[in-house]
Amino acid sequence: MAEIVVHAGSDMVGKKLGESGLDERDITVLTLHRGTQVIPNPRIKTVLEGEDRLLCFGKLEEMRSMIPDRKQRRVKRLMKKHLPPASA
Numbered sequence: 001m002a003e004i005v006v007h008a009g010s011d012m013v014g015k016k017l018g019e020s021g022l023d024e025r026d027i028t029v030l031t032l033h034r035g036t037q038v039i040p041n042p043r044i045k046t047v048l049e050g051e052d053r054l055l056c057f058g059k060l061e062e063m064r065s066m067i068p069d070r071k072q073r074r075v076k077r078l079m080k081k082h083l084p085p086a087s088a
Contacts, residue, residue, distance in 0.1 A: 003053055005053050005054075006054065008050030010050070012048050016046065017032075017044050017046045022056070025066075027058035029056050032046065
């Protein structure tokens with residue numbers, strides 16, 4: 001069992017749970033935490049949002065493969081810090 005966080009920049013944001021690719025990886029979402037709301041056994045039509053936390057059951061290797069390596073995460077954090085704010 002593991003918790004997967006859907007970060008705001010993830011390609012999973014805006015997709016339905018059934019389109020997320022988790023099922024193809026044999027990962028079952030048991031609970032979705034969205035802010036203070038807890039959704040047990042979320043339906044495949046549930047649209048994922050940034051910062052959703054998914055309590056999942058499945059193969060540990062598959063869940064680990066979804067975690068970016070430390071170098072990628074560090075580069076993304078550094079890029080966010082040094083990028084100028086977007087103009088309106």
